[in-house]
Amino acid sequence: MTSIFDQLEQASQISQRAEPVSEPMTSSGYITMQMEDNTPMFSKQKMNFNPSDLITHVAVASDYLVLAMANGKLFRLDLKMPDQHEEIHYAKFVQPNTKLSNIFLDPLGQHLLLAFAARNKEGNPELIYLHRSRNKPKSVSKSRNYEVTEVGWNYENKSVTTTGPILLGTSQGHLLETELEADNDKMFSGSQQYWRQIFDIGKGTDTPITGIQFHRINNTTKYFIFVTTPTRLYQFIGSAVFTDNKPSLQTIFYSYLTTTETGFQEIPSTLKYSKLQFYFDKDNTPKTFAWLTEPGIFYGQLDPTSQQNSNSLFTQGELINYPAEKIDTKDLVSEKSDATEKTPLAFVLTEFHAILMFSDKVKAVSLLNQELVYQDTYSEAHGKLKNIVKDPIRRTIWAVTDKAVFRYKVIREERNVWRIYSDKEEFDLAKQYCHNNPAFIDIINVKQAELLFSRGEYEKSVEIFAETQCSFETVCLKFLEVNQTNALKFYLAKRLDALNEDDKTLISMIVIWMTELYLSQLGFLRRKGKEDSDEYCQIQSDFEMFLLQPKVMNCMHHVKSVIYDLMASHGDKHNLIKLTIINEDYENVIEQNIYKKSYLEALKILQGLRRPDLYYQFAPMLMEAAPKHTVDALISQGHSLTPSKLLPAFLGCENDDKHVLEIIRYLEYIVQNFNGKDKAIHNYLLTLYAERNKPALMRYLSRQGQTLDMVNFDVHYALRICREKNVPEACVKLSALLGLWEAAVERALDVDVPLAKSVAAMPEDTEMQRRLWLTIAEHVITKNQDLKEAMSLLQECPLIKIEDILPFFSDVVTIDHFREPICQSLQEYNTQIEDLKAEMEEATKSAECVRDEIQSFRNRSVVVSVSDACCACALALLLRPFYLFPCAHRFHADCLLTEIQPTLSPARRNKLSDLQRRLSVLSSAELAAVTASGLPLREVIRNEIDDIVASECIFCGEYMIACIDKPFITDEDWDKVMKEWE
Template sequence: MTSIIDQMEQASQVSARFQSGPEPMTSSGYINMQLEDNTPMFSKQKMKFNATDSITHLAVASDYLVLAMANGKLFRMDLKKPELNEELQYSKFVQPNTKLTGIFLDPLGYHLLLAFAARNKDGNPELVYLHRRSSKLKSVTKSRNYEVTEVGWNNENTSEITTGPILLGTSQGHILETELEADSDKMFTANQQYWRQIFDIVDKDTSPPITGIQFHRVNNTSKFFVFVTTPTKLYQFIGHAVTTDGKLSLQSIFHRYLTIPETGIQEIASNLKYSKLQFYFDRNNVPKTFAWLTGPGIFYGQLDPTSQQNSNSLFTQAFLINYPPDDRDREKAPLSFVLTEFHALLMYSDRVKAVSLLNHELVYEDFYSEAHGKLKNIVKDFRRRTIWAVTDKTLFRYKIVREERDVWLIYSEKEQFDLAKEYCFNNPAYIDIINVKQAELLFAKGDYGKSAEIFADTQSSFETVCLKFLEADQIDALKIYLNRRLEALNEDDKTLISMLVIWMTELYLSQLGLLRRTGQQDSQKYHQIQSDFEVFLVQPRVEKCMQHVKSVIYDLMSSHGDKQNLIKLTNLNEDYENVIAQNIYKKSYQEALDTLQRLKKPDLFYQFAPVLMEEAPKITVNALIAQGMRLSPSKLLPAFLSCENDEAHVSEIMRYLEFVMLNFNVKDKAIHNYLLTLYAEHDQLALMRYLERQGQDIMLVNYDVHYALRLCREKELSEACVNLSALLGLWEAAVSLALRVDPALARRVAAQPADPALRRTLWLSIAEHVITQNQELKEAMSFLAECPLLKIEDLLPFFSDVVTIDHFRDPICQSLQEYNCQIKELKSEMDEATQAAESVRSDIKSFRNRSVKVSVSEPCCLCELALLLRPFYLFPCGHKFHSDCLLAEAQPILGPARRNKLADLQRQLNVLSKIELSTLTSSGLPLRELLRNEIDDIVANECIFCGEHMINCIDKPFIAEEDWDRVMKEWE
């Protein structure tokens, strides 16, 4: 069977389908669309229940409902199991002259109190207890003198047997503390644990009735706070409860108020004889807000018992909500109300109104027809969060669907934007509307920076927002807006990112340029903008974008004349080419060179060396020298060649080239040729020193000798030409040219050739030149001393006929003496040669008659078989070999030519016929004999054990590597 709650839920859903409509959702940048159905916020459903008489009172707690009817009956029902309901007669348990004034059900739905008042002076008020599992009511005996008007239940109680300590309010302003406990038998009749009067409410010597009591623990401490209301006043109490033997007592809370009863009182003038106190509990059953129904309106506030701002008040942000006006001029004050999180449902005799607690506007009004009867009460089951309204004829349940749906808008209108966003529940359209409104408000107030930050989070038109800040001349705020939009873009939005980066750069540069033009480049504002600009440039997204738009950014900076930032940016982007170019543009050559040295990138050196050498040759050469061989001197030649040929540039170039030659032994011919050219043009002494250092071996010099000679001839450097000609082997030309320059130089050149004949010829030419010029006998004699190759007879033809031989007597005698000595030496050598020839002839004769005896047992030195078995060779050293063994052993060690000849001779012996082999040759020997003699000359030329082959094999191992394993096994 479907429960009543399920039936009402289904009916509500059916009703919602017919009532739902499009819910507007507007925002500056979002398309209006319906995201969810527009179910009514408030709706009521009639309960399928027919009362046996007029309903007078209603109580609901934890899905347990109790109705009191005019016929003296109680109707009880478990809403989860509506079929389990019952009616019982309560009038027979009370005095007949009393009337029911109220029923009170504890939060668990197990303990019910019925309060009765006397109808006349003869009657007495009464309080009756009924347990959920009992049908027998029992009077609370000590309540006979008290008319209970309100019950403050213990919300911490979890027992179905006892109520725990509770507070009772009476019509005379008394506050009582008691605890009711059901009997342990199945009758569940009440036992009154204790009963004590703990406080009295007195107002101007009168005792007003208690209309509301609520008490709750403060967090998890022993402190409790108590709210008590009368028709005109709200009393607040706070203090520590005492626990004795496990029993909690609330009496101690009121001790300090006995002497100061006026503390913590909120008074509101009212002409009503009643009032009502309601709390709203969160999901953890912790009271968060309260509302107090009074004549002028609902007094509403936030509960904060831990607040230290006002020790006399337990609530904050309290205000009075006026009742909505009624055009029909009926009762203005409601009879009752219930409190939700954001609304108060006000019950009148014929209608229910819902008022927003935030903006105090009427959001819902529900009229009841006469068929339903007059409304008696509206109550809330705060544990199950259900709301029930009862008329004298029937029962209704109110369903609240998403009552927070418009809270964001209300908070937004109240400019409480943080709260508004909290209740948007991450709806992007609503959040956007709130942000737009907040940004507009901040803009109007002049808080442009904060406004820009919030505008960046909205979907407002980019152009509109930018124009807004531009019209207000708020460049700083515009930069904030653009930067936030830049951070929000996706990596794929490369075009938008580039646009924003370029624009923001332009804004920064414009601001900096304006300050520079007004002479404020040292101001704090200038440094702050510069610092912000540098921070902007190092953002990862900006750095990445710079790789694509850096040329545009460089152009912007150049157009603003901001060289400093241009250099910083190029450094930041590692665009070192532009860094150096900008330094050169600023004529900061040392900075450019420092950058080049720090980077250690040779390509950049080669690129900028020409202009740096042209503008600052000295510091450039210093930098090049510092780089050492990290730079290739040959690749720097274009930079050197592009320089002007003045002394400053040439001296620095020569300094660098000399450095690399002396320290790194550079042998690049182009470098040497260039340095030689500079020497030839600017420093002839250095040229001669260079030629001297290079030496006189043409294979070891590093310059092009022919080019050097041609260059020196063009520059008419005779001495250098002499040295170069001599280096090329043009001795006659070198001596001839040297004679025109300096005879001493000619003599030095003539002494250089290694060939004695050439050297003699050169000396003769020098002697001829000198003697024919001055006919000096002394100088001619010096030639004889300097060149032993010259004789006096060589010089005599160069003298004139008038010179007598007496002048050459001594040189001639010396020459004749030398000839005599030479003749004696030749004669001695001839005698020694004759004796050697005789000795050889005698040895030959002795070998002809020499013989060796070979015994039958003599073995071959190679195969160790009997030597006489086959033809053999016998060497003077005593080694003996079979001819075939010697041939096999000697053939691998023969040279290619002799091996080929041996093969050819063997082939002839094998191929030619006997007749052909018997043919006599020109030597008188048969061809066979001649071929065998030639083979013997090749094979038996020397003993293989005693000849040169064995000497050449002295460094070879006895055992070949490939035979090592075999030999090792044999030895084992």
């Protein structure tokens, strides 16, 4: 049950807790969010420890608590097991003329040092060592002449039996290096590995050392050391020599022994004490330090690497003043205000606060703004405060009075850090400690934006304003008042991005406003003649990007007329055209240009678009007015246009050669460059050729080819057009293309005999060629009865003979004129007859040979002896049914079946299996049944099996050729063969 004194003390603690800094909500975006955390930042709890006497000293490390009491005993307790504690009488192990001055516990909670000072001149200082597992302390023998005032523990030491190298500070200013080790003998502990003095800070004067901290710089062999006296803070840095993975700290001071100046920070003080504390981050790396002096706490960020450029191992050092005394007249506990007690007796360091201990109270002061954030007054019932310490490993904080032990709990001490950094204008740090709280971040952003705005940094200010929840109208008015158009545009763009698609009214308002701003800026620069300036180009580029945003494009469908009016009022024709492109409202602008007879401007707009439908729509008017430029524009579009859709525009302007030539130019471009195969295009081009350019028509027909599957025009239509336009050469080619050879030759004879000859050579059918040549011969001979020309025809075409053309000559021509051709023809006939005779004799001889071979096979036989063996298994052949081949190879039936089966195709293998199954399954009566062929079924099945199995000899047939790449010995038989060869 809580005592009345504890209840009064808790009431005092609550009443004197400092109120958190309040801050007005400068942003309207978060009106329902709770801005303060009501959980106390610091709270204490009295521990249920019952020491046997008044407490004089305390030490805590790794959840291990050691109390020194006035009766000469030590109270030791493992905080993980609070019900088990022990008391050790240490006074009987030390000289009577000494008194306990301090106790020191290493970070592991394993090694305890008790420092004793002499009571009078007869006494000597002493240092006692006690291991956690021992009950009897032992004096450190070499410490007799040194009064130890401070111990610098080795934070890298992980051993429970040895302290590792440590530093001891004395009342005379000596720095000692030693290592203590627990003996195996439980009755005796504390052997010294070594003991040496490594530096003298006092240099002959009695300057007590009040604080020691040494740590290794990460990933190096360097160490930095902080040593404090009542008025000075010394800094040392150097490389240590490692032996058995243990550093020798003495080497660090070698460079300082030869110089008279040692780096130190001096703060005047009349006190005989000071305190040094380090704060470690989560990786147990020293982050900050604090040094308690009479004027205040000297605080800084540790940065050992900065020593390369300066003599200081820390940065941002500042002196934090002690908070003023607050006396609450309503306090239930009576207080005795001691005006002279201004300096704390002890303190501990947290990440953001220093917790100061006075004789009757504990205060917490912020390290960032030096404000008092917590005050706790202790009741006289517990006695005066003796010390406040922090567990370096568990980070728990303990305050000790004469009669009680209290534990302090720190809960989210960083909760108000963001406010402090914000007040100090360190906004990035403030945001880091907001823990992503949107309300806090919004407050910081508003402050930062207001600060930048007051400094005239409008662009940076508006970037941050855009991330806040400030009133839209307020921010816009701010930048309008100072005429910052660019900043206002940026803010409007950010707010536009943040709007949902449903906020159509707000989106429309912002789009119209931003359009007006862009047009005003562009118009102002145009009036000044700066259309070619970089500023104008940049604004124009930004405006185009703005118009292409999806939200803006969607909004344009609703406010298109308003935007058009704005652009028209500013006379910005260039952007008006671009806007029509974005809105796909091209018809309006192009029609206006055509109406104003600005055909080139209309074509320029069309070329800037990717709208083929507009070309089809406006091509008739543009072709009529500007054929050459229109065709140039059509050609520039390449294959993106469908030429057949442009035919109506072409058909309407065939009035003169100027238009026709441009149409032909476009059609030729399509046919030649894109291999167009549209029959309508080719038919139209062929028609224009037939009307205007007959040589081009012939070249076109030649390029198209001589087969129907190669041409891309309608051949019948082309033939009709060529007849109508009287182009006989083209008619000849088209008739030949259709296979109308007689008609083609007849038309060619009307034009030119060589043309007819070339047509007659085209058909693949020799009989057709012969008829065509006879037609040509008849035409030539009946025309002029020229014997020489007739003889040349016989030489050009070997298909016609002299007898074929004789009827075409008149009766007055005598046979003497044809003697030589007739003799040549008779000689050829005689040669053919002799060849036929030779072929007949050769065929007769071949038939005789075949008949002789058939007769010899009828009388052929083979003798099988008893000694003959199977060629496959080498066993006697007559033991089992066998096959005998004409090549004299012989095999058992089952051996041949085994050999031949893997070579069969799947179909023949299945058929063989089926025949074997039928032979084994059918009954004798069924097998004896006579089939349609007159043979028993058994004989028919066996014959079919023989046809499959014995179709060829496996040694002489195709099977042996197929096996030429197979090894003689398989992998399975290799081991067997190897054994046989052995």
